[in-house]
Amino acid sequence: MSKSLFIDYMDKMLAFPLWVKQSIFLDLSADLATYLSSEFMDVEEGELFHVYKPALSQKGQNELFSKESNYDETIYSFMNCCAKGMSLIEIAIENNFTMEEVAKAFTFCKTSGLFSREVPNLISALAGFIAGKYRTGEYFIRAGKMTIEQLDEVLTKQQEINASGKHVFIAELMVQLGFVRELDVKSIIFMKEEAGKRFSLDPKEMPSVALERESYDIRVENTRLKEENEILREKIDALLTFIKEHKED
Numbered sequence: 001m002s003k004s005l006f007i008d009y010m011d012k013m014l015a016f017p018l019w020v021k022q023s024i025f026l027d028l029s030a031d032l033a034t035y036l037s038s039e040f041m042d043v044e045e046g047e048l049f050h051v052y053k054p055a056l057s058q059k060g061q062n063e064l065f066s067k068e069s070n071y072d073e074t075i076y077s078f079m080n081c082c083a084k085g086m087s088l089i090e091i092a093i094e095n096n097f098t099m100e101e102v103a104k105a106f107t108f109c110k111t112s113g114l115f116s117r118e119v120p121n122l123i124s125a126l127a128g129f130i131a132g133k134y135r136t137g138e139y140f141i142r143a144g145k146m147t148i149e150q151l152d153e154v155l156t157k158q159q160e161i162n163a164s165g166k167h168v169f170i171a172e173l174m175v176q177l178g179f180v181r182e183l184d185v186k187s188i189i190f191m192k193e194e195a196g197k198r199f200s201l202d203p204k205e206m207p208s209v210a211l212e213r214e215s216y217d218i219r220v221e222n223t224r225l226k227e228e229n230e231i232l233r234e235k236i237d238a239l240l241t242f243i244k245e246h247k248e249d
Helices: 005-014 018-032 058-066 073-083 088-095 099-111 121-130 136-142 148-163 170-176 182-195 218-247
Strands: none
Touching: 005 018, 005 088, 058 073, 073 088, 073 099, 088 099, 099 121, 099 182, 121 136, 121 182, 136 148, 136 170, 136 182, 148 170, 170 182
């Protein structure tokens, strides 16, 4: 099976020299820490929605082959990528979907019994939240971060405040009552906002680093190193500009 655009892109980034990767890692880590809680910073691969790999059930495989239910073509494109073993981020980039569109297709396939295995609660909850199926309180309940009793307490408190002529958001009350952390709320809201953005990769513009070496000669080597350093500097500048532009979108 040929590589997806995302995997090809990541392979090229992973081929960067260690000192380049460390610099990028530090910058990205500092950036992510400003708006993501530890729940999403330290998450295991199997618990992160974007890198999850759905597998089709027999029902899903039959539907993909027959298209008997006449679903929207977006659903079949999504299912086809699932059949190829792609992760959700690969599916998004390969089809030029937003992560919100992926979440909607994912939620539809899950509720329609088209997946072969049980989806972890955290992934299912985030998919539903990004897709607009769940509100903030329901997300935290489904993710196992809050109880139904706690949400009832929040709703009762909100009704009391509204009755006094004031207004307060449910998420704000959840934080005030100590049921969730403010950064947890900000994280999922930010992720939902970002999920609406479309991200494209042009394989012709993917950065790469030449690793082959010529026969050693000090004069040739010095000239070659200067040329390679200049090329590498230009590619690093292009990569950092790429990351900055998409971070600010």
